[in-house]
Amino acid sequence: MEYLSTHKIAIIDLATSKVMDQELDEDLVKEKIGGAGITTALYEEYQGEDPIVLGTGLLTGTLAPASALGMITAKSPLTGKVCHSPLTLYAGLELKYSGFDYVVIKGKSQKPVYLWIHDGVADVNDAKDVWGKDVWSSTDKIRDLMGDQLIQVLTIGKAGESESDFAQACINYWASGDRWGFGKLFGQKKLKLVALRGMSLLEVSDAEGFVQQCKELLSTLKTGAFADKKGIAEIAVAIGEGDISKWLAPLVHRHLSCFNTPFPTNTFVFLDEDPKLLRETEKKEPGFLITDLYGLLGFKKLGLSAAETCTLLRECAKYGIDAVAVSELSQKAGKKKPDEIQKSFSGLKGTLENIGKGTFSPWCPNFGLSSNEWEKKQAVAYIFGIHPIFALLSPELSEEKLIELANLGTGLGFTSETLDKVIADITK
């Protein structure tokens, strides 16, 4: 695969610590396009070894607007189905440039390990220095060890290590869209974390045409419905959960986009520092990045203040547990005090009602779409590597436009029929 690709798939066997490089076959790309199309195919190929597949969309990490998305594809311990969880922030980008478009992690390790994927090299390393640490300490440790703060870390905390059903594979310090208990899979495999960094380059088939098309799309998006909006509170309004901006406002410090995404879907709140502070804070980490609306709403609905909610979200992220599951099970158990809720992380059990029914993570709201329509639009986003929330907010990023970009980028001549077939395959 010559274009928009680093050409390689890493097949990592945790049982033996062996890593095999495999060429990314252009025929596979022609047939499955990329992203969830290919992670699903790889999952099926290695399904006997209970794989976790990491992957990027065809356009991930390019100038295509909102091309931030990578994904984890695996069988959910919660639903028993093969599902996809979004890798947002800069994780998809770093995976794309790490030298591997896809990473298949199969087998189980006897001892805790972590994966260090960098510049076309995948290393299985002893995790003795990070096993037992929370999500934040693990990320700090690995970044310090490798000497670069740009390293993206998919890591579990104590929830994953203890194989909790609600364990998340977090991204750096923050909650991810993992609603499938993939953190438990990491723990079962004794896989503490996957660290990603790469400085490779992508070739583009028609570079000028591709850049021009990206610029035009971006111009159009700047006049779209979300052009002048920012932050997670806007998403709450858009899905009919009401205006939470006043409730959250006293804590808000800034809003943050995922890679190359025109709408900042994340909001950073200060908890240990005045959010109006203009100079650099002296605290190592004064707050928390809210990346998951439903976690926020879940604790709010328990009657907690914004500060209590965000503090709990921070503790969930450090522990590596899904805040949505925690809030739902807390409500069922009648727990409404933050310390009481935090104490329940360890050994949390129960059956969730608000659980994903399809293939794609319910972390992304449906914005009033029917279940089928939402699933189809998510499939498109996960195939091309477009931020799932932004994809739904921006009708301008149509299937036709994305196919056009993919063809300019690769010269492979994808058609809407190809895309329909891949969508059908991954949503069946």
Next chain:
Amino acid sequence: MSHTSNVDHLPYSLPIGIYTGSGASHSWLWFVEILDRMGFYNVHFVDEGDILANALDPLDVLLMSGGDTFAMAEGLGAEGSDKLRSFIEGGGRYIGTCAGAYLPLRSSMDFLNQFNFINVKISNISRRLSEPERHSFQKNACSSYGYEFVFHVAREDVVLELVNGFQADGKKEMIAPLFGGPSMLPSEDIEVIATYKGFTKKTKFLVEEDLAAKTLIGNIAVAKKSMGKGKLYIFGPHFEHPHYPSCNLFLEEIICKGQNGRFDHVQDVFSRDPQNLVKGQTLRGLFRDLKREWSNSRIAASGMNDFSISWLIGNKYYDSEKISVFINAVWDKLKRLEPITDLEVDKNLLHRCVEISKGITKDIQAIRSEVNEQGNATSLASKLFLDLKTLSSNFFKLYFKAKRDRLQGQSLEG
């Protein structure tokens, strides 16, 4: 002078040395890049120890790039100076840019006074400044020179005028990059090739433009001198900078000019031990080891890019970003060798590269820790740059050897 076609004759066989010893900073990597692009593959890397051990004897050309002239002179010493003189007088071509151009100029300073090959004075020395002008220089724009200092007035693009019938691409003007090289005053001891003519929008002035003009304009940028059967070429600007193709072509012609008839033979001037070659799966494993470590170094170095610090090592400031310059130069060549399936390379050399690379990653991490704790990392940085130079020159030895072997194989097959 214009670009001619004589370089079409197997230029890879012309034996060329690049000096990487004491005082050489990072700009010799530019020579590596342009020689590779031009197809010169009989390239060898020599330090002061090699020079004393007669490593210049089989060479036609010696390239001395930028760095710390004092450290070069001290490292080579009187014996090294004699070797250089013999090399040139015996028919070799010495091509010096920047520090490599200062080295052979007349000087009364210790160590430098052993290299008085060219009787020429420079205009960028503080004794030519008024008292207020002497105080207008910042520390990184000058180098101590006894009671005086050598100063630099502008960086990056300068306009040169080619004189005495010399031309570049049929033109009498060219743009070249200046990074601290000399501006020389007229002397009967040299033949002038180019003078400083002016500036461009990309010129970065380190002092007032008037003082820059007073120091440079009309003075000599490039010159040559015959010594015995050979020649010295001295360049104030870095003609080897890979972003300046006209300068590179100009250099190419000088490198090829007057070659000693070795074009007709693929001649490997250094010994080869067939027992020490590695290939196939073992080679791929070693490449993988080197790539792993080198990537770790690359990532750790990129993590320092925001630090914006420099260390005074000898008489020269080394910026932290120069670490990545070494690493990326090797990385680029490593990526080019990696896909070649029938490659054979020197096992010991490759093992050595892997071992040094492990230390380099640790050195970078140690520097980072030291800097984070507000400590002084100069001695660590000094060791790091030495290791980077050693690894790079070893790897490029291996790289050019592999290229020569492949071409030799093709030529034998042909």
